[in-house]
Amino acid sequence: MSAGTVRHLYVHLPFCASRCGYCDFVTLVGRREGHGGYVDSLLRELELERGLLAPQLDTVFLGGGTPTFTEPGALERLLRALPAAAEVTVEANPETVTPELAALLRRGGVTRVSLGAQSFQPELLTMLDRRCGPDAVRSAFHTLRDAGVDNISLDLIYGIPGQSASDLERDLDEALELRPEHISCYELEAKSGTRFTHEHGEELARQADAMEDYFERVVERLTTYGYRWYETANFCLGLDRSAGRDLRSRHNLAYWHARDYVGLGIGAVSTVDGHRWRNAPSLARYVDALERGLRPPREHEPLDAGVRQRERVMLGLRLDEPLPVDGLDEAIDGIALERLELLGLARTGEAAGSRTLALTNRGRFLGGGVTAELLA
Amino acid sequence: MDQAKIRNFSIIAHIDHGKSTLADRILEVTHTVADRDMREQLLDSMELERERGITIKAQAVRVQWKGHQLNLIDTPGHVDFTYEVSRSLQACEGALLVVDAAQGIEAQTLANAYLAIENNLEIVPCVNKIDLPQADPDRAAAEVAELIGVGPGDVLRISAKTGQGVPEVLDAIVDRVPAPEGDPAAPARALIFDSSYDQYRGVVAFVRMVHGKFTPREPLRAMAQGTRFEAEELGYFSPTRTEAPTLEAGEVGYVITGLKDVSKLRVGDTLTSEARPASEPLPGYKDVKPMVFAGLFPTDSDDYPELRDALERLKLNDAALVYEPESSQALGFGFRCGFLGLLHMEIVRERLEREFDLDLLVTAPTVAYRVRRPNGDWVEVHNPSEMPDEVEEVEEPYIKASIIVPKDYVGSVMELNNERRGRFDHMEYLSEERVLLVYELPLAEIVLDYYDQLKSRTRGYASFDYDLSGFRPGKLVRVDVLVAGEPVDALSLILHRDAAYDRGRMLVERLREEIPRQFFDVAIQAAIGSRVIARETVKARRKDVLAKCYGGDVSRKRKLLEKQKAGKKRMKRVGAVEVPQEAFLAVLNLNGEKK
Numbered sequence: 001m002s003a004g005t006v007r008h009l010y011v012h013l014p015f016c017a018s019r020c021g022y023c024d025f026v027t028l029v030g031r032r033e034g035h036g037g038y039v040d041s042l043l044r045e046l047e048l049e050r051g052l053l054a055p056q057l058d059t060v061f062l063g064g065g066t067p068t069f070t071e072p073g074a075l076e077r078l079l080r081a082l083p084a085a086a087e088v089t090v091e092a093n094p095e096t097v098t099p100e101l102a103a104l105l106r107r108g109g110v111t112r113v114s115l116g117a118q119s120f121q122p123e124l125l126t127m128l129d130r131r132c133g134p135d136a137v138r139s140a141f142h143t144l145r146d147a148g149v150d151n152i153s154l155d156l157i158y159g160i161p162g163q164s165a166s167d168l169e170r171d172l173d174e175a176l177e178l179r180p181e182h183i184s185c186y187e188l189e190a191k192s193g194t195r196f197t198h199e200h201g202e203e204l205a206r207q208a209d210a211m212e213d214y215f216e217r218v219v220e221r222l223t224t225y226g227y228r229w230y231e232t233a234n235f236c237l238g239l240d241r242s243a244g245r246d247l248r249s250r251h252n253l254a255y256w257h258a259r260d261y262v263g264l265g266i267g268a269v270s271t272v273d274g275h276r277w278r279n280a281p282s283l284a285r286y287v288d289a290l291e292r293g294l295r296p297p298r299e300h301e302p303l304d305a306g307v308r309q310r311e312r313v314m315l316g317l318r319l320d321e322p323l324p325v326d327g328l329d330e331a332i333d334g335i336a337l338e339r340l341e342l343l344g345l346a347r348t349g350e351a352a353g354s355r356t357l358a359l360t361n362r363g364r365f366l367g368g369g370v371t372a373e374l375l376a
Numbered sequence: 377m378d379q380a381k382i383r384n385f386s387i388i389a390h391i392d393h394g395k396s397t398l399a400d401r402i403l404e405v406t407h408t409v410a411d412r413d414m415r416e417q418l419l420d421s422m423e424l425e426r427e428r429g430i431t432i433k434a435q436a437v438r439v440q441w442k443g444h445q446l447n448l449i450d451t452p453g454h455v456d457f458t459y460e461v462s463r464s465l466q467a468c469e470g471a472l473l474v475v476d477a478a479q480g481i482e483a484q485t486l487a488n489a490y491l492a493i494e495n496n497l498e499i500v501p502c503v504n505k506i507d508l509p510q511a512d513p514d515r516a517a518a519e520v521a522e523l524i525g526v527g528p529g530d531v532l533r534i535s536a537k538t539g540q541g542v543p544e545v546l547d548a549i550v551d552r553v554p555a556p557e558g559d560p561a562a563p564a565r566a567l568i569f570d571s572s573y574d575q576y577r578g579v580v581a582f583v584r585m586v587h588g589k590f591t592p593r594e595p596l597r598a599m600a601q602g603t604r605f606e607a608e609e610l611g612y613f614s615p616t617r618t619e620a621p622t623l624e625a626g627e628v629g630y631v632i633t634g635l636k637d638v639s640k641l642r643v644g645d646t647l648t649s650e651a652r653p654a655s656e657p658l659p660g661y662k663d664v665k666p667m668v669f670a671g672l673f674p675t676d677s678d679d680y681p682e683l684r685d686a687l688e689r690l691k692l693n694d695a696a697l698v699y700e701p702e703s704s705q706a707l708g709f710g711f712r713c714g715f716l717g718l719l720h721m722e723i724v725r726e727r728l729e730r731e732f733d734l735d736l737l738v739t740a741p742t743v744a745y746r747v748r749r750p751n752g753d754w755v756e757v758h759n760p761s762e763m764p765d766e767v768e769e770v771e772e773p774y775i776k777a778s779i780i781v782p783k784d785y786v787g788s789v790m791e792l793n794n795e796r797r798g799r800f801d802h803m804e805y806l807s808e809e810r811v812l813l814v815y816e817l818p819l820a821e822i823v824l825d826y827y828d829q830l831k832s833r834t835r836g837y838a839s840f841d842y843d844l845s846g847f848r849p850g851k852l853v854r855v856d857v858l859v860a861g862e863p864v865d866a867l868s869l870i871l872h873r874d875a876a877y878d879r880g881r882m883l884v885e886r887l888r889e890e891i892p893r894q895f896f897d898v899a900i901q902a903a904i905g906s907r908v909i910a911r912e913t914v915k916a917r918r919k920d921v922l923a924k925c926y927g928g929d930v931s932r933k934r935k936l937l938e939k940q941k942a943g944k945k946r947m948k949r950v951g952a953v954e955v956p957q958e959a960f961l962a963v964l965n966l967n968g969e970k971k
Contacts, residue, residue: 186923215919269928369920372940
């Protein structure tokens with residue numbers, strides 16, 4: 001069998017110490033005794049899909065859950081068994097970061113850590129059910145730095161119930177003080193069905209007007225401090241401040257460029273060659289199938305050419321680089337595009353011999369609606 | 377047939393109280409429908425007919441019971457077709473009043489029951505669904521008995537579902553309902569109480585022979601309208617069309633007319649024989665004219681031809697429906713349709729959507745206005761956007777409204793009527809508990825949400841009926857709505873001058889809520905002529921992003937955007953502004969805005 005071509009691998013580690021009210025990811029609380037068995041299953045799935053992967057991977061991303069909550073022995077075994085890659089990212093929660101863990105990650109080839117800070121205000125962290133305080137966030141950051149992790153991303157959440165504009169500014173200040181290479185900044189989504197929405201949905205709806213400009217404030221502040229707003233919710237230090245390193249998340253860029261990727265673990269999604277599948281979220285069925293040498297139960301979704309084009313547009317327009325649109329004409333509503341250009345929300349151009357399309361700054365703030373309108 | 381052996385009756389029941397189940401059971405008990413197979417066959421053939429666009433209405437079914445001929449005459453489903461209902465009732469001598477044992481009497485039933493009593497019908501009361509665990513037959517029976525003034529023991533207790541008590545119902549009809557007393561030798565007079573259209577045979581009139589008789593091939597005339605035709609075929613339904621050699625005094629049946637236009641034969645008109653015509657028609661005919669108008673537009677403008685075909689086909693069976701093409705800047709091509717009333721409008725709309733699978737936008741209903749131009753000409757205006765700028769005088773239709781309500785709600789009803797420019801006429805106590813209120817009201821004040829308001833302010837107890845009482849001058853003005861500076865013809869309103877400011881303000885406020893925020897600020901204005909009387913702004917959106925979008929989110933986010941895009945397609949574009957369909961209905965519940 002010839003080697004595969006997929007250069008991006010996602011590994012899902014669902015375990016968490018506790019579940020945060022706002023979270024709607026596939027997560028499992030506790031069960032430390034099951035971690036080793038789950039890692040075995042992950043590695044079995046990896047073997048089953050190995051044929052899809054290129055000999056040399058570009059990126060590996062361990063997401064969760066809280067990957068760093070995984071029992072250390074199991075985590076280390078996993079890291080050692082995973083294929084090497086130019087960028088290996090692990091998501092971490094501040095309270096799990098100890099010098100031992102940092103050292104373990106370094107030994108395991110991790111090049112980048114994405115730290116779930118969310119906020120630096122104790123009340124807001126409590127509101128989000130986070131188990132650590134602001135000091136733990138700072139301390140985790142320094143521990144990682146001390147261990148030699150030179151590419152750290154901070155996750156921040158804004159739009160938390162009760163968060164004033166000055167709270168937001170303080171959070172941004174605190175984050176900037178640490179000078180992380182990368183910042184992801186998300187508006188808190190009241191996803192239906194979560195405990196959080198049940199408890200705070202109405203409050204959030206009431207605050208919607210007051211918080212309307214938070215996104216603008218975030219972009220304004222971070223770009224002023226030399227960060228590049230390279231994706232809707234993602235920022236990295238610009239080349240001029242990073243000694244020439246491109247600090248964008250290479251793994252996530254692969255998604256936004258609509259490249260193929262393989263995902264391992266419960267709930268993980270893969271997209272290869274116009275075919276997408278999602279592993280079922282059940283841990284028991286996952287482990288059980290792989291113990292019997294079978295692929296876990298999956299939902300399959302074929303992606304026809306039209307869907308692929310539309311996804312290319314939807315994902316590409318999240319980035320600050322213009323999207324080459326040659327070959328994507330069928331996915332774009334030409335009349336809508338003209339209208340959006342007139343409104344100063346989209347911009348067409350040409351680069352490297354291809355026509356391009358990008359959203360203007362204001363268009364990016366309205367990216368969802370603008371993209372919905374643009375799609376044919 | 378000897379008239380002494382004939383009984384003509386209809387069934388009065390609230391929706392869901394079991395009218396059609398009881399009718400089915402009567403067909404079975406009398407062996408009119410032999411068995412289950414035949415019934416299924418019958419239904420199948422009806423379905424087929426429907427696909428071809430004709431409704432065979434078994435509006436009057438003849439059954440045999442213990443040597444008697446029983447004619448069950450269906451009444452239109454809604455109390456608001458008062459005129460049609462009254463014609464159907466006039467064709468009967470008795471009525472089964474069916475009340476759900478669990479629900480008790482409902483306001484709608486009440487109005488029809490009163491109508492039946494007014495028409496001197498013998499009421500045979502039944503409490504239905506006594507097999508239900510939550511049934512309270514004694515309570516329901518007491519209520520019915522009190523209402524129509526009989527002893528509770530006279531109220532039959534039945535279950536149409538199981539068939540329990542159904543033979544007793546038929547016995548009661550024979551025993552209690554009087555036989556018809558027409559003059560068989562007099563010049564023929566038959567009351568048309570309904571009609572339908574058969575694509576091969578033309579208009580089929582449903583008639584009650586009151587006096588005299590008809591024979592096939594006999595030349596007939598509709599007395600009020602003067603329409604002449606030859607009776608191609610006579611007969612009755614049992615339950616399928618069954619030809620008969622004659623229709624005689626007291627009988628109910630059909631006449632196939634060969635006419636190609638249903639509007640030539642109106643409900644309430646009298647058929648007589650050309651050879652020996654009656655001198656007077658039967659009393660009670662009214663030329664029912666549409667008084668409520670609304671624009672019907674296809675949501676998808678490509679559906680315009682389908683809407684036109686559907687209206688043509690509906691019109692075949694609905695003489696009261698009128699329509700003409702209308703084009704709106706905001707809504708594209710559609711039809712201005714005239715209806716008897718709001719429920720007629722609702723039914724037409726529902727049939728268009730359900731039977732013809734059309735997605736429609738119906739503009740706020742308006743009434744017919746009479747307008748005198750400066751040159752002295754009177755014109756009739758059915759659409760606010762057609763109201764001329766220069767008018768000398770405007771007249772609007774008024775109604776005389778009768779509202780029957782428990783006495784505790786008299787105050788609420790008076791308050792509502794005052795808000796609606798009503799003029800109190802009189803009130804009377806029908807019983808210790810129930811009061812009849814009579815008001816004069818501009819029709820325009822009831823076409824929007826009067827029913828809803830009346831119902832909600834009387835907890836559903838009020839029953840309401842009205843008659844047109846003519847046109848009267850009013851201080852009326854046209855209020856236009858501008859969205860982002862563009863007038864939206866479909867939102868224009870004709871309002872009383874005193875209410876124009878308030879309603880204009882409420883309308884732009886409602887529109888501000890209905891029109892989603894766009895990529896730019898949108899001004900919404902209400903104006904009389906060039907004078908802006910109210911203004912609101914829909915502020916531009918500042919953010920609209922799908923926050924996290926990684927490998928696992930792509931399908932879901934894509935579907936979300938596709939849905940968003942599809943949602944936009946349902947919006948109407950006014951200039952650069954996307955206006956959701958709901959916004960065009962904002963006018964509908966302006967009056968209800970009392971918090």
